[in-house]
Amino acid sequence: MAVKLALAGAGLFGQEHLSVIARIPDAQVVAIADRNETAARTAAERHGVKDWGGDIIDLLRHTRPDGVIIASPGQTHVPLALAALELGIPALVEKPMAMTASQALPLVEADARGPAFVLPGHVLRFSAPHRRIADIIGSGEIGRVLSFSARRHRDDSHAVRYPDIDPIMMTMIHDIDLALWMTGGTARDVHAWRSPDGAQRSQTMVTAKGDTGAVWSLATSWTYPGEAAPDRIEIVAERGGIDFETGTYIRQYGDKPRSIDLAELGPDDSLLNEVSYFVHCIRAGERPSVVTARDALAGLEIAGAALSSLGRE
Ligand SMILES: NC(=O)c1ccc[n+]([C@@H]2O[C@H](COP(=O)([O-])OP(=O)(O)OC[C@H]3O[C@@H](n4cnc5c(N)ncnc54)[C@H](O)[C@@H]3O)[C@@H](O)[C@H]2O)c1
Structure with a gap:
């Protein structure tokens, strides 16, 4: 049935x-x-x-x-x-x-x-390239993660389609969840900046200090009048790093440098x-x-701290 x-x-x-x-x-x-x-x-x-x-x-x-x-x-x-x-x-x-x-x-x-x-x-917890990155980190090949950076830019129609929800809650929440997952812990000392101040059609940056030692740096922008720049992740770890551009590449640096062909991972049906x-x-x-619901709660705590840093609780 x-x-x-x-x-x-x-x-x-x-x-x-x-x-x-x-x-x-x-x-x-x-x-x-x-x-x-x-x-x-x-x-x-x-x-x-x-x-x-x-x-x-x-x-x-x-x-x-x-x-x-x-x-x-x-x-x-x-x-x-x-x-x-x-x-x-x-x-x-x-x-x-x-x-x-x-x-x-x-x-x-x-x-x-x-x-x-x-x-x-x-949904990115179910994406093949993101799972591969998490597996590389989990294997210990590149050592402890020292920094997690991500950007997720969208075209400016988002500012019109979603006037009632902050870009941090709508778009950056994905990267907050990825940072929690890939660094293996939550973060403190969350600071956010936005330009122009107070606008939906804006660029937002968030930094934080992860409790596993990783520095977080996240950016989202809803300013592109046309197609936005692709999503990226950069991870620096004790013995290497990973760069990922959605739909294009995963590159691993350090002891075991290699390029992972995304086609090899199959369709990204997250x-x-x-x-x-x-x-x-x-x-x-x-x-x-x-x-889990607890993971989502941990992400909302970080998002809340970022909004509070912007004075937008
Ligand atoms: N996972 C992702 O990557 C992803 C991408 C886009 C949107 N989303 C999420 O999906 C949700 C919807 O986004 P969307 O882009 O489809 O928005 P949308 O505005 O296109 O659609 C929302 C729909 O919900 C309806 N609605 C409002 N209140 C309702 C209620 N009480 N009961 C039933 N329907 C109700 C509206 O009439 C509308 O048709 C949001 O939470 C958004 O954050 C997730």
């Missing part, structure tokens, strides 16, 4: 979720909700889904799916995910899992109580891998371990 999924939020990213679910043989969408009922109905018609409406909680009560994907705006994530968990329904919650660490706490507690769980949508993992956890009755 297919694992039955519901979707909250049939916007741009909700539709990406629907496309990947269609590629998973043992998963099926049984309900779609969107505050904008036309969006829910259009998506339901396109995917042959019978139950749709404006209120995901009504639909969850009525259709009793095995899991729900919450791809509505960040402000709605905690109340919707809490309601799902109360109904015993596991939730894949898009990033940011919550708007603040304190808002996230009841959800982290509900997840810990179980049996229904939260899988935070930190969202497909993430949703497949959600389906696997539901089917196997397993709690997520690749990324």
